[in-house]
Amino acid sequence: MEITGYELFEVPPRWVFLKLETDAGVCGWGEPIVEGYAKTTKAAVEEMVDNYLLGTDPLEIERHWQAMYRGRHFRGGPVLMSAIGGIDQALWDIKGKHYGAPVYDLLGGKARDRIRVYQWVGGETPEAIARAAAEEVDRGYDCLKLSAVSQLDRIDSPAAVARVRERLEAVRSEVGDDVDIVVDFRGRITTGMAKWVADELDPLDPMFYEEPVLPEHARSLPRIENRTKVPLATGERLYSRWDFERTLELDAIDVLQPSPSHAGGISEVRKIATAAEAKDMLVSLHCPLGPISFASCLHLDMVLPNAIAQAQNLEIHRADGNDLLGYLDDPAVFGFDDGFVSAPDAPGLGVKIDEEAVREHAQSRVDWQSPIWYHEDGSVAEW
Structure with missing residues (x-):
């Protein structure tokens, strides 16, 4: 062949x-x-x-x-x-x-039958994000993810930090202590602000803090880890086992988040996860992407003993009329059940692509770009 x-x-x-x-x-x-x-x-x-x-x-x-x-x-x-x-x-x-x-059979067979999946929630106000969180819990999720901050100055005010705390307080109050909440810093703030924000959020018991600082500032992670009881996570902007090795050596991270679409595919992510397992670290594969990347994540999740939760961007339980699943012949191929999802069991990645839909949508102009944010003084902020 x-x-x-x-x-x-x-x-x-x-x-x-x-x-x-x-x-x-x-x-x-x-x-x-x-x-x-x-x-x-x-x-x-x-x-x-x-x-x-x-x-x-x-x-x-x-x-x-x-x-x-x-x-x-x-x-x-x-x-x-x-x-x-x-x-x-x-x-x-x-x-x-x-x-x-x-694919999971070719990788050695299942270490589990299904993986917990979490859902992102957002809103302009603490009340709005709390309502969104309640809706997702009602639909079966017991693990949520929200952004810690939209934008903060390099050193911001107590009032700004209080607004960050109010967002998480509202969600925690709404969903209770039986729901896990991942808090994503998105590398948007400085090390000094990350320490401050973590101190404020710690009493609300997040599941972990995602990307508290940018990967280029990874050397600062021990300074944050020493200040918080909450596990730290990073990895969506690391691209190989050699990138991850430098992070592993810091002994400051508890959860690694490689993406099979960014970090060299299924082959490389398997090696990264195995290295993490040897250091008693967990993995939560990153996937703000489409159905093929998500399927790749799920096959890895089935064989990785240290995988704990799977990110997703498909709202997989809403198969009917879901535009993001419209590229599949069978939008229900991802078996969502009570906050968990299982890997497709058909040969290969187990998803059949609707080529007609793909070719039709490929005719449209995409050219997606992230926004550029600015501080009040006109300098560029992290998005």
Whole structure:
């Protein structure tokens, strides 16, 4: 069997789908995307496939991963690792279909039957976010995620920090202590403010603080970890086992959050998670992306003993009329049940793409870009 061709589709809201074709008629799908850099990521995929992958045996996944990574003088970073990530997903999809087995079986078989899934909630006021949280709990979620801050100055006022606390207080008061709440800092604030905000939020018992500082300031994580009882998490902007190694060495993180679409695919994330397990660290795979990336996460979740909760951006329990699931022939393929989800058990990644819908949506102009925020003095703020 050889890889004979491929197609790339940029589709709303901000995703790229890759279809890898073989001479045996088996096709695999992957999701190589860096949000805001779709065209750049597509170009990287084209260079890798055109210059190396065409004509090769798709079943030799590890050889291909090593060649795509080590076969170039310049390596790593979000674009190249996301390109490899999407290709790697498609190769695992092909391999599973070839052998008639779900990817989790090819990775050694299940360590669990299902994984807890959490839902993001938002709102402009504490009352609005509390109402949104209550609605999600009513729909079966017992794990929620919210942003700690929208924007803070480099050193902000007590009143600003109080507003942050009021958001979480409102949610905690509404949903009670039986619901876990992940608080995402999104790397938006300085180390000094992260310490201050963590001090204020600690009494409300969050599940963990996500990305308290930017990855380039990871050396500050021990300073925050020493000040809080709440576990710390990071990893959505780390792209390889070597990036994660530097974070592991700090001994300040409890939960790693690699993304199979950004951190080199299923193959690389499996290795990152295994390294975390050896350090008594947990993983919660990051996935603010589409159904192919989500399926890749779920197959990993099934085999990773240290996976604790799965992020998602699909509102998977709302299959009927859900535009984000409209790229699938069967929108109900992700089995949501009482706050948990299981991996599809069909061969490969287990999701069948509605190519007609993909091709139709690929005709629209996407070009998603994140907003640019500014402080009051006109300097650029973190988004």
